[in-house]
Amino acid sequence: MKIGLRGGHSPNCKGAMGIIDEQAEVRKIYHALKTILESAGHIVIDCNSDARYATAELKEGTDKANAAGCDVYMSIHMNAASNPAAGGTEIFLYDTCNLMMNQTAGNICNKFAQAGFANRGVKFSTGYHDLSASAMPAMIVETLFCTSVEDTGRYFRIGVDRIAQVIAEGFTGKAIGAPDIPILNTCKGEITMVCFYRITDLDKDKIYYFDGHHSYPLMHPDERKVLNEIYKANNGKDIPEFFWTSKAPWFARLKGALDETASNFFVR
Ligand SMILES: [Zn+2]
Structure with a gap:
């Protein structure tokens, strides 16, 4: 970096x-x-x-x-x-x-x-x-x-x-010398944190949409389709999709950030 x-x-x-x-x-x-x-x-x-x-x-x-x-x-x-x-x-x-x-x-x-x-x-x-x-x-x-x-x-x-x-x-975010974590920019740049994810051990068919700020459970497969089409029209590629378990570090980290810091960071 x-x-x-x-x-x-x-x-x-x-x-x-x-x-x-x-x-x-x-x-x-x-x-x-x-x-x-x-x-x-x-x-x-x-x-x-x-x-x-x-x-x-x-x-x-x-x-x-x-x-x-x-x-x-x-x-x-x-x-x-x-x-x-x-x-x-x-x-x-x-x-x-x-x-x-x-x-x-x-x-x-x-x-x-x-x-x-x-x-x-x-x-x-x-x-x-x-x-x-x-x-x-x-x-x-x-x-x-x-x-x-x-x-x-x-x-x-x-x-x-x-x-x-x-x-x-x-x-x-880790001991010095470990691999780099990019700072993903959702405001002033072109890289975004948008993704779909599933928590496979809880409900493998339930798709969540993360817009960089909040997670939203999708109610219908067409919602995934239309979100992806809009994203693709703007960014030229599909929204990445992740398959996590409820114990996966990345899911826990995202969930923790959304839950515990929501009042400070996201609801203003
Ligand atoms: Zn100073």
Whole structure:
């Protein structure tokens, strides 16, 4: 996967200044993360900037990712608050409609939580340049609060390399070095998550249609036919069909994502 990676802000246009310097520390995380992702077989495009103004460094980042045709854009940051008790990890996505991005962002938050950081969860905003100006799925990873004694203490205890590993493992969804999982885009690109599937051990004749957001049980074989014809007219190929069992990892993962995250991700 080609990953556009931005290590938050420019040395000539700093980010947040708390107990630690966001820009300086995040640039360290960037270098460690780049090494890990590259050793896992990914291509990392350097989307950092030395610009003097926020608008210029933001634009340079997304311009570099767009020019390189990245599959995903990841912008790493540290949060800040006037309340020193505020802490934890949160990730911003542009919107709710990319299942894989939702899962990936959730994974990263969970990995940070396992490392001791409060899980502030996945959030959505169309107002951030990183998310709106990138031509590919994008995320802003607010790793921790640079204004928090607790977060910065933990950051120094576990170290830059461990923080980078937490992001990398959450991002890939598996141990570093395992095969690549594509980030399938349902919003801004051409690849979609649409499929038919059956749960063969429950009812092998029951066909479900997954539109990238929700699963729908089909009531009649003609529904499958008409959905496939529309899809084929648009995409030039048939909707893929999967035969899963109720215990299959992919079914469980899809079902889990739809059930447990529905209130957060899909019903807005
Ligand atoms: Zn920042």
